[in-house]
Amino acid sequence: MVNPKTVLQHLDELRALTSDESGAQRVAWSPTWLKARAWFDEKLKGLPVEHHCDAAGNHWITLAGRSEKSLVIGSHLDSVPNGGWLDGSLGVLAGLEVLTELAKKYNGEPPCTVRLVDWADEEGARFGRSLFGSSAFAGSHTIEADRVRTDREGITLETALRDCGIDVNRIGEAGNERKNIAAYLELHIEQGPVLEKLGKPLGVVQGTKGVERWAITFHGQEAHSGSTPMEVRRDALAAAAKLALEIRPIARKHPQSVATMGSVKTFPGIVTAVVGRCEATLDMRDLDAQVLAGMLREAKEASERFAQEERCSVEWAKIWSIEPIPFHPALINLCEEAIMETAGVSEQLPSGPLHDAAEVARLGIPTVMMFVQSLNGLSHNRAEDTRREHIEQAVIALNRLAEKTLTWIQQQ
């Protein structure tokens, strides 16, 4: 039998080892992250597994089965600075417990190969490039754009990775790990309030929402706050403020859409000057590509209308985007079954946050994720939490899902 208490004990150990009073500090490529990985290596001792890091720093643990067809369970040990105790690490440590249980149950040789992967740098906290390891694995990563990235101290990504034994020119070789993968499962905390509001411990993730991420700059005219009459101002902040409010009704037209203005910067940004330039960011997400495209169009039109009203101009520059990535229908059904058998209730919901699972699913590998309820919807924060009994249910459900998926793989 899978033992969910072991997972809780491991999570507590890892928290004690890699957090301070501000939260988890397992930032990828940092000494604390390396410490977390070394601690994890110790936990593998005695298991009938082979393990190694691939060319992008992803850590693969393989329990060879009778068939080479592989079931992969994955997540990440890295955290944001001042992060939570569950984001990522729950998935890895629950995966470890499931792997351990399968090794035991099948006397070291399950019907299919079972692998656990600890993806490198899911968060992108230090260099601003999230899903680093899984995108290298998926071949969707062009290192050229990232080679010059630097952290706050000016250290390049290339240098930091070299110090961890990674040659950035060779990370594409992580794609070698794709061979024989038949299914991918990932357990993660929801990081949002939906399951808690519904009173449900677990949910099936339908897919990850598409994201449109843009930098929007309004150009007005800097002017003296004391000497410039209201009617002659060209206030870039006013145009941005109108947009900050307008994106909300745009998103609310669709039940699962979100739109966020997360950053506003004012220039010159002093108390005595009308804002001449205002830089804002916009992040819009939906599981439906057409809905997302429509939201983006509406926001652009609104920004142009507001710019005109305020006698400003507006520019849009794309930061990043990703299409919606639906998960596999058969695995969604298996996940729903596993949750119902464990908790008696389930919910299907999209994931707003991105996850490594999205990179795997893009390759056409059958993929599904399971969410466990987050308390108060908080994450990326030391206040991030989940009820311990829900964590236990999540481990049991993940184990059931893994068993069902092994059977499903054999039927393919």
Add this chain to the structure above:
Amino acid sequence: MVNPKTVLQHLDELRALTSDESGAQRVAWSPTWLKARAWFDEKLKGLPVEHHCDAAGNHWITLAGRSEKSLVIGSHLDSVPNGGWLDGSLGVLAGLEVLTELAKKYNGEPPCTVRLVDWADEEGARFGRSLFGSSAFAGSHTIEADRVRTDREGITLETALRDCGIDVNRIGEAGNERKNIAAYLELHIEQGPVLEKLGKPLGVVQGTKGVERWAITFHGQEAHSGSTPMEVRRDALAAAAKLALEIRPIARKHPQSVATMGSVKTFPGIVTAVVGRCEATLDMRDLDAQVLAGMLREAKEASERFAQEERCSVEWAKIWSIEPIPFHPALINLCEEAIMETAGVSEQLPSGPLHDAAEVARLGIPTVMMFVQSLNGLSHNRAEDTRREHIEQAVIALNRLAEKTLTWIQQQ
């Protein structure tokens, strides 16, 4: 006869000496400012004047008259970084020309003493404390609050001033200069678009508007932009955006009121997070103290309403305020006469920006200012400009005003 071409020539010289391609760089206490002052000292050679710096660094040039009663003409040579060629320096160099003319006309001994003052650090550009020298002169300056101010490099105000020979503990001694001052005149560019819109070269300043300057912080809840549904968000930016728009109708109820949100900062301020905390600044001005108080009250009420609507809280912290300071009725009339005789048209308007004249007027010293038209209302900017023929008219009108004021002082 006063020679306005000399003033233009001096302004051009000073610009060539102390500007770069980004504009004027005469930031107080900087080497370039000291260079401007050294250049100015050269211009005093041959004039029958005594000159010295007071304990706060204000530079006083005295043409002793038959009476000790003094007419003071003042302005400032310091500029903001990347500033204009006229802000401050026009007043000092026009004052120098008037002083030179009066020395000539009265053979070195006018009926009253005439003094020119170049105030130290009017702009407060480096340490954020404007009207430094004139407030020390006026005794309205408490050094205790400013002692710890630092510039961007972390150099304290105390250290920077010591390097210029100023002991911050003694700046109050600048008050000694107040003795016998019977009137104060200041010529300045308008720094706004009013006179240009009216097609008038010169205007009489009725007084300086009162200012209420506040830091406003909205507290919401930081949340993940992907996982947090729109309806559960507590978006601090949304509350601030509403206020940024609402201050405009509040100000527009009164013909001369202005209200500006000049700075908005978002925390954590990243593309993937709902804004948990939003810090904004508000600057409100009017010449009528009751109008100003009413505007402030309305803005506070609105901010509380918006905070409630967005399930945020709001805090107000005063940055600074000053009451409206009306100028002297008799001098306003003399200024109106001088302008009418010079330009044939005049306009009375309040000053939105503060000036050293406000500190002088607060002491009860009869004071008036004259504005010359600014082009496009621009200032604090290398694009700051005024037609050369308007500068010439301003010098002639200032000279007329000085003559009229000398007569008026003798009648007191």
